[in-house]
Amino acid sequence: MKTSDMKKMTYRDALRLGITEEMHRDENVIFMGEDIGLYGGAFGVSAGLLEEFGEDRILDTPIAEAAMVGTAVGAATTGLRPICEIMFMDFITLGMDALVNQAAKMRYMFGGQSQVPMVLRLPAGSGIGAAAQHSQSLEAWLCHVPGLKVVTPSTPAQAKGLIKAAIRDNNPVCFIEHKLLYDKVGLVPLDEDYLVEIGTTVVERPGKDVTIVAYGTTLAKAIEAADFLEEEGIKVEILNPVTLYPMDMKPIIESVIKTGCLIVAHEASKTGGLGGEIVARVVESEAFDYLNAPIIRLGGLDVPIPFNQELEASVVPQRNDFVHGVYRLLNRE
């Protein structure tokens, strides 16, 4: 792609661009959430959309997630394609029945009669001092429910391509956005047909010595670590599963076969986290025979996210955790 077909913008603006294009493309796409109208959404993603699309399509809801998600599900099964913003991912707890018992199950339990094309946008993760009830990374819960798709873009370009693919998908898609990414700037394709296909894992950085699988802001820390290690001649290969479910394991398995070393990382609590699933799939595969060292799982501590900035940072994997992990795998410590 030529850079002239790209524009530098934030992750937030890229999301808005993707949503705007899809709302122009299909008038059945509507957008609902708390304070997404004039206020522009808690993280500014929907700023200006009310003026552009009007209040029939940009719907401010009461602070009532059960009704909001259920309404999105009901609208989706009857012909609309709602995007639903949950202000903080933590609040999906209040809308879980509609998501887990209704949206995820309907097609199957009705014998294929219905489809639920909706996108649930979920700002997640720690790092903004929002403490325990506004900072969680609950993606493993969602990946555990057959019938849902779960995606998480880590760059502005991915944000645009993936939100468009999610809106066009005929299933309920949980779209996780790490809050620290909203201000991140990157080149974004302006092509209205640019999509990041659901079900792909992206090789963010080719390498040969150690494989790191990471997403969200943890990915950025892995990249920082890789930059640092490169100066020492260590080439880390970084893979980003932008679709957490159904995850494309092939590039991960191929990478492990090449490097023989694996670090899997996420911000979510380690116990029951998605890292365990990725590791299990690697050791179940032919890559097992190529492993040179025990796999390392970097995850959030098994504690709620604390308020104090230093405590908060200490809960989730940082750059040096990756560096030390790589050293350990390569017996350099």
Next chain:
Amino acid sequence: MIELSEELLLRMYYKINQARFFEAKLDELVAKGKVHGAIHLSMGQEATGVMSCLALEEGDLVSLSHRGHAQAIGFGLDVNLMMAECLGKATGYCKGKGGSMHIADVENGNLGANGVVGGGFSLSCGAALTQKYQKTGKVVLCFAGDGATNGGNFHESLNLASVWKLPVVFLIENNQYGMSTPIEKHMNIENISDRSEAYNMPGLTIDGNDFLDVYNTVTKALRYARAGKGPVLIEAKTYRYNGHSQSDNQLYRDKQEVREWQKKDPVQKMKEYLREHRIFTEKQIQKMEDEAKASIDQALEFANASPEPQLNAVLEDVYAGGVN
């Protein structure tokens, strides 16, 4: 008073009998161990489900409760496919994957029975939002039981429906018990319809065993919602004769209470009305009952003769294919 044609009365009487015979048959199959899983019968409260659905216009939508057989029959579902679904057969509405609790006919506007108490309220709001947004002129009729009105989904959804003036009619079948818990132990109000006041929408309490009361009230409510005036809450007071499901040994009520309500049986009440008003001859009435019964016997034959789902169906229909 809404004028009822003979043709409509005929349909009403046929369907209320169909509902009764359908569930009597299911009850028998359960007793014989020929049906597995949860079966929630609505015998005693059929007038509500059947007559309210008969008040709908072509293209209107419904969301059924977990006790939804009479509602489904009223809406016009094929009893053959319903029975096949209850027996888990491949020919059932859900190809045998839903069972009694999830009977749906989405293409025709039956958004499905819901196994989660109160799960249908918000879904109905969404379906109603689609009607409003696409200006279809159609209304959503949402069924639930008395117990469901204590949950947050009820209150959140009524509030949302009212604020957004959605074309939805919430119909609560108050059968006096939330599973085993009598209503006076799970809410501290006399009439559930009073809850409408909190959301500034019309609320009506009706005799759910009176076919005319149900039909007339729902007709008016649908008209109101269709006119864009917003949602309506209706409480139909009624009673279920059977336990909550087959596992219920009914320690919470005495037989006398059941007998008292049986004196107000909705099927009998309708029959008496037809006789009183000499609308049909005894012979015609008998013929309708016989035909309704025969349709259920035939449904069971159809279901019994139907194949079980193929094992590979277990992996089908988790996700929808294609993209928009």
